[in-house]
Amino acid sequence: MKRTDSLVFRLTAMVFILLAVTIAVILFLVNSQMDTHFTQYLQMAPRRGMGMGHHMMRGAAELQYVESIHRSLLWVGLGMTVISVGVSYIVVQKLVRPLLSLTEAVRSVQEGKFGQTVPVERMDEVGILAKTFNDMSTELEQNETMRRHLFASVAHELRTPLAIIQGNLEGMIDDVIPANKKMFLSMEDEVLRLGRLVQDLNDLSLAEIDKLVLHKERADINILLERAVSMLQPLCDEKELTVRLHLCPELPNVSIDVDRINQVVYNILNNAIRYINRGDTIAVTTERAVKEGKEYVLVSIADTGNGISPEDLPHIFQYFYRGEKSRSRKSGGSGIGLALAKQFVVSHGGLLDVESEVGKGTTFYIYLPLG
Template sequence: MNKYNSMVFRLTGIIFLLFAATIGTLLFLVNYQMDTHFSNYLYTHAMGGMPMGMHGMMMHNSPENIYLSSVHQSLFWVGSVMICISVFVSWLFVRSFVKPLRKLTDAVHDIAEGSFGQTVRVDRNDEVGMLADTFNDMSRKLEYNDTMRRQLFASIAHELRTPLAIMQGNLEGMIDDVIPADKEHFLSMEDEILRLNRLVQDLRDLSLAEVNELVLHKSDVDLNLLLTRAAGMLQPLFDEKNLHVTVHLDDAVPLLQLDKDRTNQVIYNILNNAIRYTPEAADITITTCLEEAAGKRQVRLQIADTGPGIEKEDLEHIFECFYRAEKSRNRKSGGSGIGLALARQFVLSQGGTIQAASEVGKGTVFTITFPAA
């Protein structure tokens, strides 16, 4: 903000101008009175030869009385006029100052009643304008968070409803002797219970990680070894889609203080997404390297695929809970939508960073960094 737009500067300037105008006017009138009436007084006094009786008769209309009366009248009128001007200018200024604040107050009342997204238009660059801009940003974020909260509840209800409906259907069929109560159906119901339990556990871990209360069991972890084992465990899935997996691991990567289980979950989540969305006979590249950034050593892990990529409007939301670029919610094309949100929170909880870059038609790259001791 330019200092000339500051209200402090404006107030100081207005007060200075009012005082300057008042003092200047007073000086001008005093000088004017001195040049006219007081000069006349000196001239009359210099005459000197007037008799005493005549002098007493002239005292009532003497130049001194005329001078003093004129000065008093001038000061009175000047003061009255300047007070009126000051009051008028102050009223105009305060009115223009309070008007946007009243708009802000009305908008705050609307937000307090649950009407999020209210904005105030204030075309000024001073502190009031900055306050209005900040309020507008806050209001838009509240509206966005409220929308995401509603979507989150709807997504959780959707994810919970599916396994519950399956189990309810099986139980009702068994009660009505429509479905046989055999081991196969019990195992199917157990799978749904396990999936439901995993979802609840993931939601619990996510909520704990967001408030920095997730318990981490850190130890010396060989990140290259974790990646090698993960690639080996997922090799059947790679072979099923005829994916070409290339692994470039930097031998200089040191042991890192990480939670092994949480880090494994991050790696598997990203690799499973790459397998799920990458077409057959495509490429997946896994690389690690030790680098220095801002005077600190860090380990960078990249998992890149040559899949269809992610649209720009979807890319900035992929780490949000239950967000899917594919809106049909088909389980063949996507999981529950919580994997990347968990991965992000697990990485952040361990002092790392995670980013995604994508280009439609060329693929997606996930970059994870961890501080190196």
């Protein structure tokens, strides 16, 4: 970058020009006023030559006095200009210094070094810009971390069924494992699980870019919930869980993709059944609600389980995030269910919120828009 292209140089030059013009105008006016008032003074003085021309009233002493005043004003003007340029340069440089730090940080981010921040020393426009950059850089770092975690999680989830299929096939080829119907069914289960994971990832990507195709129809949300609870009743009976339905009979039908919302309800109910203790209770409630000026059908699914820790709660809708880190199939699924549920609800123009308190339970709120 050329020196003349520098913002410091341009602002200093602009301030210099403005001050120089201002000082020149002031000096011109002062000189003009001084000449006028000095001439008036001489006209009022009782001197010989009174009433003669303007130039005849000024002797050598008067001319020397006027010239000395002019020189003094000229030097004062030059001094003020030099001082103003120096002060403006210092002020402009101090103003621009945070921008130089910000430029270096932007270059670091451009090179892929996310998380770079700059000090925020003041809260003017430059300070707000620095704070906004810091927030952006931090978010980019978090997104990069999530991206790496996502790749690692996808690789982990794909590796298990592929390893099982490969092991079984190699065993059959080497005549170590019998090639019977039971083994083929076991391999089919792994293929289906792999296919479901790929389909879920595809649905998530489409939902995030608002390209997910929804086949909407008018449906009674109460009937949908009753069917979901009925289908999961054997799992509840196995853990001796109590499921209570509190369904508002006066709810209007909502325009939804029944299959997608069914998947949302199943994911949330399955999580509740999986993680709460034997003998706990699940309550499913429906009602009309108004949130941020919009009218919704609100579905609440509350359990009396152990709750979610405050450290895990902000992350439960992230891909492959699980509070239980071992990722064992016995304790949970892949960790994609809640992320998928949130995207499906958002694709309907709704909201999915959660509240949880350790030792008291967790409540999911599904807001489906009316109208």
